Amino acid sequence: MKVRVKLFAVAKDLAGADQITVDLPNDATVSDVRAAIVAAHPALEQIVPCALFAVGAEYATPDTRLNERSEVAVIPPVSGG
C-alpha cells in the first residue's frame, strides 16, 4: 500500500518536501514506515531515528498499525513555547 507521510521543520527541509509517499506491505507498522522512509529518502537518516511518529494526529508507538488512509507524520524533537 502507499502511505503518505507529513514532514515538518528540519525533516521538511532535508527532504525538500512537506509530504512524501512510501510503499509498505499491507500490515505495516510505524517501525516499518520508519525504515521505509530512510530507505527511500537517505537525507532523512539523520533525523528519523530521533523523531517520534504520529498516526491520525496522535503520537504512535512502534507497533501502531497503518492502513492506506492513515495520516502519518514524522515529529522531530519539538521546540514550541
Place this chain on the structure above:
Amino acid sequence: MKVRVKLFAVAKDLAGADQITVDLPNDATVSDVRAAIVAAHPALEQIVPCALFAVGAEYATPDTRLNERSEVAVIPPVSGG
C-alpha cells in the same frame, strides 16, 4: 518618656484611633510598650498579644529599645495580596 504608637486595621477600630501615646520608662523595649498598650487600652488586649511590632518602619524584636522619637507601630496579622 511619651512614645507614639500607630494602629492599623482591627487595632485601629478597637482603639477608635489610628495613633495612641503611652508613657514608658526611658530604657523601655518593645516588650514594655506591648504591656503598656494593653494596660492603657484594655480594648486592645485581644489583638496586641497576636501582633508584631515595628520600630522605625521595620519589624522589631521584643528587646528592641525605644526612645521618644521612635515610630512604633502595632502590626496585626497581615492580609495583603
Place this chain on the structure above:
Amino acid sequence: MIQLTNEPIDSADLLDRVRHPEAGAIVLFLGTTRELTAGRQTVALDYEAYHEMAEKQLAELEAEARSRWPVIECIIVHRLGRVPPTEASVAIAVSTPHRGDAFAAGQWLIDSLKRDVPIWKREQWADGSTEWVHPGLHNQ
C-alpha cells in the same frame, strides 16, 4: 520597582514594562477579589497599608528576589482602598531569561508579600457588615 496605588492596576502596562530583549519568560500574577468566600458574598475588599513600612518591605522583597534569581525586570504593585470583585488588588510581574526562574521568583514574591508586608484587607459583606481579615486571629 514597587508601587502602592489607589487606582486600578493596569496589567497591560506592567507587561510592557517587564518586556526585555534578554527575557525569554514573563510571569504575571494577579490577586483578584473573589465574590464568594466560604459561601458568603463579598461586595468588595478594602485595603489599608502602613504605607511607609509597606514600601520598605516591598523594596526589600524585590531586592531579595533579584539576589536569588536572574531577574531582569520586576514590578510589584499593591492597590489600596476599595477593590471590587474580579479586579486585582495585587500584581507581580517578573521577566527572566528562562521560565523556571520567572515562576519561582513570582511565587516567592507573592508568598512573601502575603506573609510580611503590612497591608490588611477588610471584607465588605453583602449583608452590610464588615470584617478585618487577620489570619490566625480568633475572637475579632
Place this chain on the structure above:
Amino acid sequence: MIQLTNEPIDSADLLDRVRHPEAGAIVLFLGTTRELTAGRQTVALDYEAYHEMAEKQLAELEAEARSRWPVIECIIVHRLGRVPPTEASVAIAVSTPHRGDAFAAGQWLIDSLKRDVPIWKREQWADGSTEWVHPGLHNQ
C-alpha cells in the same frame, strides 16, 4: 480554550477572559523571543506547527490541567510564523480560587507544551543564516 494564531497575542484580552468572580488568582505566562541566545543575535523566531495535531494536544493539556487543579478559566495561545524579539510566542493564562493552583497549573502547562506539542521554532540569526531548533538533536 486553546488557539493557534498568526497574529500578535493580546495579553490584556487574555487576562480579561480569565477574570472570574470565583477567582482569587490569575497567573499569566508569556514566552518571549530573546534577542541573544548563547551570545548569537536573533532577528526573529519562526514557528511552524503540525496544526491539527497541535490543536488536539493543546486541548488534551487543557483537559488534563482541569482534572488536576481547580481551574476556573484557562487559555493557551501559541503564535505561529515570525515572532520578533520581546514579542510573545506563547501565552498561558489560568485563573483559580487560590494562588498555588494557578502557579502549579501554569507551570505544568508550559512545561508540557514544550515537551509534547508538535510546534517547532527556527532561529533567524542576524548573520542571515537560519536553524531549526530540535532539542537533543546533533548533526542537523
